[in-house]
Amino acid sequence: MQKKLKSSFFDHLWLKLFALIIAFLLWFSVMNIEDATMAKTIGGIEVEMLNGDTILESGGVYDVTEGDTVEIIVKGPRSIVENLEAGNFTATADLSHLSVTNSTSIEVVTNDSISEKVARQLTITPVNEYVTLSIEEETEKSIPVKVITTGNAKSGFALGSAAPTPNMITVTGPESVLSNIVEARAVVDVTNAEADIEDTVKVGCIDGYGSAVQKDNVKLSDDKITVNIPVYHTKTIPVNVNTVGTPKEGFGVHAINYEPTTILIAGTDEALDAVTSLTISDISISDADGVIEKNVALQEYLPSEIQVADSTTEIAVSVQVEAISQRELTLSTSNIKIIGSDDKYEYEFDDSQNLKIKVAGFAEDLADINIDSLNPRISVQDLGTGDHELEVIFDESEKFKIDERYFVILKIKEAG
Numbered sequence: 001m002q003k004k005l006k007s008s009f010f011d012h013l014w015l016k017l018f019a020l021i022i023a024f025l026l027w028f029s030v031m032n033i034e035d036a037t038m039a040k041t042i043g044g045i046e047v048e049m050l051n052g053d054t055i056l057e058s059g060g061v062y063d064v065t066e067g068d069t070v071e072i073i074v075k076g077p078r079s080i081v082e083n084l085e086a087g088n089f090t091a092t093a094d095l096s097h098l099s100v101t102n103s104t105s106i107e108v109v110t111n112d113s114i115s116e117k118v119a120r121q122l123t124i125t126p127v128n129e130y131v132t133l134s135i136e137e138e139t140e141k142s143i144p145v146k147v148i149t150t151g152n153a154k155s156g157f158a159l160g161s162a163a164p165t166p167n168m169i170t171v172t173g174p175e176s177v178l179s180n181i182v183e184a185r186a187v188v189d190v191t192n193a194e195a196d197i198e199d200t201v202k203v204g205c206i207d208g209y210g211s212a213v214q215k216d217n218v219k220l221s222d223d224k225i226t227v228n229i230p231v232y233h234t235k236t237i238p239v240n241v242n243t244v245g246t247p248k249e250g251f252g253v254h255a256i257n258y259e260p261t262t263i264l265i266a267g268t269d270e271a272l273d274a275v276t277s278l279t280i281s282d283i284s285i286s287d288a289d290g291v292i293e294k295n296v297a298l299q300e301y302l303p304s305e306i307q308v309a310d311s312t313t314e315i316a317v318s319v320q321v322e323a324i325s326q327r328e329l330t331l332s333t334s335n336i337k338i339i340g341s342d343d344k345y346e347y348e349f350d351d352s353q354n355l356k357i358k359v360a361g362f363a364e365d366l367a368d369i370n371i372d373s374l375n376p377r378i379s380v381q382d383l384g385t386g387d388h389e390l391e392v393i394f395d396e397s398e399k400f401k402i403d404e405r406y407f408v409i410l411k412i413k414e415a416g
Helices: 002-010 013-034 269-273
Strands: 037-050 060-066 069-077 089-094 103-110 123-126 130-150 157-159 163-165 168-174 181-189 197-207 224-229 231-244 251-259 262-267 278-284 291-297 314-323 325-332 337-339 345-349 354-361 377-379 386-391 407-414
Touching: 060 168, 069 089, 069 103, 103 123, 130 163, 130 197, 130 224, 157 262, 168 181, 181 224, 231 251, 231 269, 231 314, 262 269, 278 291, 278 314, 377 386
Parallel strands: 037 089, 130 181, 231 278, 337 377
Antiparallel strands: 037 069, 060 130, 069 123, 089 103, 103 130, 130 168, 157 231, 163 224, 181 197, 197 224, 231 262, 251 314, 291 314, 325 354, 345 407, 386 407
16 A cells, blocks of 8 residues: 555656646746836935035035935835835945046945845946036125014014114125025014014025025024014004195095005004004195005104004005086075074065076086075174175085175165
C-alpha cells in the first residue's frame, strides 16, 4: 500500500512541475503589473541655501533669482511613488561652490520620512538643476511703519490714530530687493476694544503691490515695535448744508440734497460734548443755473480733536438750481381781511380796486397757490375817519415770494 502511494506521487511528475512553474510565472506577472515602475513629478520643494556666510563675509549680500524651489521627477515602484509628496524630500544648494555665473547645482535626497530601503528603490531627477544668485553690495533704507488693525472696537467706541514707536525703521539688504520695499507693516487686533491699546507686535516689509517681502537677506533694525491706539466714545450728530453766493438772475435754489444726513464721530468726552452738529456752509452757487454736485471731506469741518468714527469720509451734496416762474393772481377787495377794526367806525373799500398780484417761485410750488392761501389783510389799528392808503400784507413762505408792494384805498367813517 505504501509503495502504491509513492508510485502515484511520482506519476506525471513533469506535468506537475510544469504547472508549478506556470503558477509562479503568473504570480510574478501579476505582482509586477500591480507594482509596476512609475514616474511622478513633484514641485514646490524649498531649496535650503548652505554656506551663504561665505558671501556675507566678503562684504556682499545675495538674492536668489532662480531656484529657491525645485521640481523633481521621481521613479520607482507604484506602491511607493504614488504616495510621495514634497515633504518627503530635502533640497540643498552649496553657495560656497558658485560658478562664474553665480550658479550652483541643487541636490535632492529623501529625508528621514523615507527609510533607506525604500529610498534605494527610487530615482530622483531635478527638473530645474541650478540655483542662480544676484550678488550685490549691502545697502540700507529707512521706511515708515504703518499700523493695520483687524476686528472692530466694542459698540459705542471707536479707534483713534495709531502711533507706532518707532515710526521709522531701517532695512538692510540688496539694493534690488530694497528698491521694492515701501513700508513696514504691523498688525494689531482691536476686537471689542473699549480702552486704550498698547501692544508690542512684529513688523514685516511690504512692497508697492501690498505683498509681504520675505527674504533671508533683508534685516530690520527693529523686528518688533510698540503700538499705542487711543479708544474713544462715539456720538451721532446731524449734518447741515448751506449755500453761499447768488445764482444766475431768474434762478433760485429749489432743493439741497445730501447723504449722509448724520455722521458718527469720536473723541474725548469733553470734545464730544462741545460738538452738536456739523455745518457745511460754503457750497457756492454763484451765477449757477443748473444742478451743482460736490463731494465734501467731512474731516475739514470738524475740530482737530474730533474724528469721523466710521468709514464715511465724504458727504455727497447736490444743489438743484432752477428757473424761477411767476404767476399772476387777481385780488379783489372782498378777499382782504381788516385787522384791528373798531365798532364805532364803518369801513369801505373803493370797489374799483382790483389788484394783480405777482407771485414768484418754482413752477411746481406755484401750481396749488390761490389768493386765499396768501391770506391778504390790512391793519386799521389806531386809524380814524378819512381815506387811507394801506399796504396789503400777505403770507409768504420758502416756496414763494411777493416782491412788489400793493396798496388799497380804505374809507373810514363814523358808524351811523
